[in-house]
Amino acid sequence: MASGFCSLRPTLTSLFSFSLAPTLRWRSSSLRISRALSAATVPISSSSFTWDDVVEIGRAEYAPCNSDDLTGFLEKVDRCNRGSEKLAEFIPFVIEEQIVGYIHKGFTEYLRDFHDIFTFSQNASSPDCVDGHVTLNLMLEKPEDRTRAVADVIKILGDKGIIPGIRNELYPVKPSFNAPVYFSLERAAAPYFGLKGYGVHMNGYVERDGQKFLWIGKRSLSKSTYPGMLDHLVAGGLPHGISCGENLVKECEEEAGISKVIAHRAIPVGAVSYMDIDHYCFKRDVLFCYDLELPEDFVPKNQDGEVESFKLIRVAQVANVIRKTSFFKANCSLVIIDFLFRHGFIRPESSGYLDLYRSLRNGDCS
């Protein structure tokens, strides 16, 4: 299952939508949906939600033409796009005259000690860099030199606990998806440098008697990120040097025991994107979305121990769970809302249709 960059153990109070304070939206034009109309009013008292809770909440009437019913979806998109008002606290991270990320001014203080590696410029010529920018020492010309030098810094910051959760997994640094890789950097450090992140997320669905069902996973309670939360059947970050399609087939096998023959039937259907600021962490993620129609008798089998269990749920019920709770790992909600749009579960007759649709690609989709 896909992991977020920053460790996040959800608190119980954060799992229900009504506790989410509405945040400013990025690139937002006037919003037509009143956040006061939130549909999320389902009380749950258990200390941790179960599949029974999911089914119970999903069962509530879902009327796709109800003009108020997009509010709960928009809240979930907002949850992936926090902190736009803090954008001015970041300065660009520039390599070879391209912006590859953004670093919080507070975090740059930790980097200033390493002046043989990081260079701080104040007289920036670009309008994007009025507050200056951070770059690497020009002596570090080769990707492998940059990778080694920055790794030394991150090792020290990791040991001090300033960058927690070091994974010893390298992450490519590039300004956009098809651009060349300038160097590589420890994955846990990526959000501290505001790097672009890419992943693949797959909606695995079954059609039975004209109704569509989604296979939903529940993350293992032992996972360090988002334990116990709902997730896609298959999803994962995109490592360097592997294509989206190849990565998806690999993840299909590891996460759900889907054979190569079936996995190759998955259809790429577009992408969603978001930009999320949480203290020093700036996520700028693009998720490539896939649909896979599975045989009716297919049953997923997790191979890597990261999923507690799976359940097949009617799409209309999944829509209710997304609207009314925060049971889903936040970025999965975006990909499922995109599925709801493409499969006609959200219709233009709903007030705020275009606002919600546009918000699914709030981030820099490049």
Add this chain to the structure above:
Amino acid sequence: MASGFCSLRPTLTSLFSFSLAPTLRWRSSSLRISRALSAATVPISSSSFTWDDVVEIGRAEYAPCNSDDLTGFLEKVDRCNRGSEKLAEFIPFVIEEQIVGYIHKGFTEYLRDFHDIFTFSQNASSPDCVDGHVTLNLMLEKPEDRTRAVADVIKILGDKGIIPGIRNELYPVKPSFNAPVYFSLERAAAPYFGLKGYGVHMNGYVERDGQKFLWIGKRSLSKSTYPGMLDHLVAGGLPHGISCGENLVKECEEEAGISKVIAHRAIPVGAVSYMDIDHYCFKRDVLFCYDLELPEDFVPKNQDGEVESFKLIRVAQVANVIRKTSFFKANCSLVIIDFLFRHGFIRPESSGYLDLYRSLRNGDCS
């Protein structure tokens, strides 16, 4: 079939992609696709293209993973998004403190004669209005008063030939899709006021032996707009006071003889948007997209005389026709490229995937 606001009879030289000069893209970030790699090299010598030409061009090998093959698609998107460099030649058209459109500074000269109807403001407080803005005389408070007053002006400009092609069809003036209507205005005048325009476009497809085919229409040669060009099975502008779904069902009947029972199976799948400046005309259109899977034995029958004929063509061949020619009415290309994305005919492995995907919603999608 959907009609453009401005009359356009395509010239023969404009029908082939290689004659299209690449234009600047709106909201464009760095483009990864070299326009020099255009795949459009098919010579056609006939004075007007036929279905045989379409089939011949479609037949050429289409390899969705070829890294260069998105260039022809991107050119068609550019064709719908011309003139971004001329944005500064327009000033906002403001009603009740909301921007509802943009008017070319040259065109405003025709409006200055009517100072009891149009008001020109120079000391604008909004950063969007540094060059001032146009509004209606504050005495015109009621929608019906505004509609009547502006209609008088448009009648005069129509008689003088300044606004050609008057249709006597009213168009709602509003800042975004769900906003209230401030007044109504002759449809042919809409692009001169840079109003938002909305339409519904439907991809009618058939699945046979695991392959998808699209029903394509060829517009009647007697149509005033885009005569003889390729078009969707069903498409139309959205009149005031009718929902997208209702309008689609109506257009299905009129344009292709699709029964209500079948038309109701059409699935809304999202939207595309574009912004196009052509002299004084500024189109800001949002097209709601629909997919309808049709029975294998379905044959469309045009009822309103606006379609010369229909043909069922393999989707991969339609993709080739879009890449290599300008046979399609320009905005139909956008909706079909969106179909190609959602049905896996364009894949993330192609260089420029995200650039092309993003460009489908270049306009103000609100």
